[in-house]
Amino acid sequence: MKIEIGKEFPQYFKPLYPEEFELFSHFETTTGIPTVLFAITTWKENRQPNVCFHAWSCFHGDKTAFFAVMGNLYQHTHTYANILREQCFCINFLPIRYYDRLVETIHNNDYETDEFQAGSFTLASAKAIHAPVIEEAFMNMECTLRSVEDLSGAGVTSMITGQVQHVSVDEEYASGYKKRYGKDGFMMLVPAPQDLVTGEPAQSAIATVDIEMLD
Known part of the structure; x- marks a missing residue:
């Protein structure tokens, strides 16, 4: 089963800081793409x-x-x-x-x-x-x-x-x-991944790259 998130803001999403969803789309925290x-x-x-x-x-x-x-x-x-x-x-x-x-x-x-x-x-x-x-x-x-x-x-x-x-x-x-x-x-930058079940926020993360294999 997949959790479906549409373009309308999910009302159960809680911001990490007051202006978070004034600055960023909720899709940013939905996807958390680095x-x-x-x-x-x-x-x-x-x-x-x-x-x-x-x-x-x-x-x-x-x-x-x-x-x-x-x-x-x-x-x-x-x-x-x-x-x-x-x-x-x-x-x-x-x-x-x-x-x-x-x-x-x-x-x-x-x-x-x-x-x-x-x-x-x-x-x-x-x-x-x-x-x-x-x-x-x-x-x-x-x-x-x-x-x-x-x-x-x-x-x-x-x-x-x-x-x-x-x-x-x-x-x-x-x-x-x-x-x-x-x-x-x-x-x-790893954008803060929202908990898509509870709507609880998370902090953004700073990461580095590990080489896992060569293509």
Whole structure:
């Protein structure tokens, strides 16, 4: 037997925090689909560097181009305005040991704030675009803006697609699986899985990737 959840909000779902279902669809906690966590870096209009800790994205392309497709980027944020203005952004992948420092950039994100300083990150310059880069990241992905789409039409979030122009990879991560996966590699967000029987909430989890087999 399968539990069926429709588009109408299940009234027995309990939020983990008061605004949870104002911010997120109930399908997010219904499915609990993991996605990679990373930091989007841009310049604010006042030339202070901006950091946005983000997930809800995918990366794919064909032989002609490679794309970063970032869903659920809130339109009221500095990051959204910066990307529209600068027409570019950088994606920085950091291991799980940097989680707390990335959270600091969420708590210290005023317009006047240097968010690299807030997270104790080293600022570097992108190679192919005009954007700041986190030096501590094991991989930096430089993107130019390709498209912006308000999927819901509600003016709340947008899906931003960037075309990858350049990638920098730490030499220690250049070969094999050991560094890119596990505690030194990609950090994952596991959205809080709702108890679909009782409606009780759960906390989101931060995970790493274990290689189980080779295909």
